[in-house]
Amino acid sequence: MVETTKELTHAIGRKRGELNITVLELSRQTGVSRWTLDKILSGERTSVRVGTIAKLNDWLYKQV
Incomplete structure (x- = not known):
């Protein structure tokens, strides 16, 4: 398990908002x-699997 950061949570929320x-x-x-995304974005969950972080990072850095 890996801890998410406020920066990661903010970046996900920001890109999600930009893409509407x-x-x-x-x-x-x-x-x-x-359900996992809801918990991450609300700050309720800060510990996630490495694979989850990898998927979110891939999405964040994917060209739009």
């Missing part, structure tokens, strides 16, 4: 469950 997509659509694009 729902958590459900973010889940489809990343392969991370919407």
